[in-house]
Amino acid sequence: MRVAPTFDGLRSGPRHIHVHGHRGARGILPENTLDSFRFTFDIGIRIIEFDILATSDGTPVITHNPCLMPFSTRTEDGTWLEGNGPLIYESTYSELSKFDVGGLQPGTDYASRYPDQAFMTGLKIPRFDTLCELVNEPGYQDIWMNVEIKSDPRHPENTPPIPAFVEHILRVVFDKRVSKRIILQSFDWRILHECARQAPDIPRSYLSYAPKPYAPMAVNVYEGSPWMDGLSLAEQGNSIPALIAADGGRVWSPYHEDLNTEDLAAARKHNLVVNIWTVNESWDIDRMIDLSVDGIITDYPGRVQRRLLERGLTWLPPDNQGTDMGSAEKIAGGQT
Ligand code: MG
Numbered sequence: 001m002r003v004a005p006t007f008d009g010l011r012s013g014p015r016h017i018h019v020h021g022h023r024g025a026r027g028i029l030p031e032n033t034l035d036s037f038r039f040t041f042d043i044g045i046r047i048i049e050f051d052i053l054a055t056s057d058g059t060p061v062i063t064h065n066p067c068l069m070p071f072s073t074r075t076e077d078g079t080w081l082e083g084n085g086p087l088i089y090e091s092t093y094s095e096l097s098k099f100d101v102g103g104l105q106p107g108t109d110y111a112s113r114y115p116d117q118a119f120m121t122g123l124k125i126p127r128f129d130t131l132c133e134l135v136n137e138p139g140y141q142d143i144w145m146n147v148e149i150k151s152d153p154r155h156p157e158n159t160p161p162i163p164a165f166v167e168h169i170l171r172v173v174f175d176k177r178v179s180k181r182i183i184l185q186s187f188d189w190r191i192l193h194e195c196a197r198q199a200p201d202i203p204r205s206y207l208s209y210a211p212k213p214y215a216p217m218a219v220n221v222y223e224g225s226p227w228m229d230g231l232s233l234a235e236q237g238n239s240i241p242a243l244i245a246a247d248g249g250r251v252w253s254p255y256h257e258d259l260n261t262e263d264l265a266a267a268r269k270h271n272l273v274v275n276i277w278t279v280n281e282s283w284d285i286d287r288m289i290d291l292s293v294d295g296i297i298t299d300y301p302g303r304v305q306r307r308l309l310e311r312g313l314t315w316l317p318p319d320n321q322g323t324d325m326g327s328a329e330k331i332a333g334g335q336t
Helices: 034-042 109-113 128-135 162-175 189-198 240-246 261-269 282-291 301-310 328-332
Strands: 018-022 047-054 060-062 144-149 182-186 204-208 251-254 273-276 295-298
Touching: 018 034, 018 301, 034 047, 034 128, 047 162, 060 128, 060 162, 128 162, 144 162, 162 189, 182 189, 182 251, 189 204, 204 240, 240 251, 240 261, 282 295, 282 301, 295 301
Parallel strands: 018 047, 018 295, 047 144, 144 182, 182 204, 204 251, 251 273, 273 295
Antiparallel strands: 047 060
């Protein structure tokens, strides 16, 4: 039987790099759904990344945007939302569970980004506690969860007050006894500081997205950034890894194009685990393998498996390969 590795087991080794299924396996199944998570586990991936928000009644749910999105949401009778739906934070779970998030709306930009994603019907936004019950089932007890808490300092009205938000999530974590198998991550480092106050032993992952000429989403690491909760890069020689380590973080999770060898070396010096998002193209995956990052977060976990195998590597540490898959030699039909 496989058992969950300790936190240090999330580091890469000479023969393996970890794969995190992003929102399950967004490239091929509807994101942040139990179907997508189950599929990811069943192809042998042992870490999933997903997004958490909270409902008006304090229930942590697995979904990415602060409101229901028209490109991925149908009502009970199968019609697409015409515009943004209700805020998650202003809905009860009972209200949210009436919506179907099993497919992407034809003709939308978002749908065009994921042409291979299966179209399914009848999929609900999952509750976080339901996923925790799934990973406590036999066969899934070695799964780690990379839990992204969605929060935006520019829009505090979209989420509960931070102490309550973190408390809602941690209540589930401790009730379901998964605290030794999770990383808590956020772009909003105010959230991470609250996690440190309420559950100092759970590893915290600092998501980063550096300033760039064209930034399709909010950059969060620069001097005076509201996302950094008062931390100063200048005080750490403008080194993000040094700043995270000084702040008590154990994981750095940068955008893949932001990563360079100098920062990676600094992260190694500070003993940080380095998980990179969101790496989907083969040439980008190869670059991350060349750098020997610890974890590759991807919408296409099968594609990363194949790139690793091409290089004689696998996605599981040596002590967690079980008997079914994960060994490059076994899969490649070698002599062992
Ligand atoms: Mg995420």
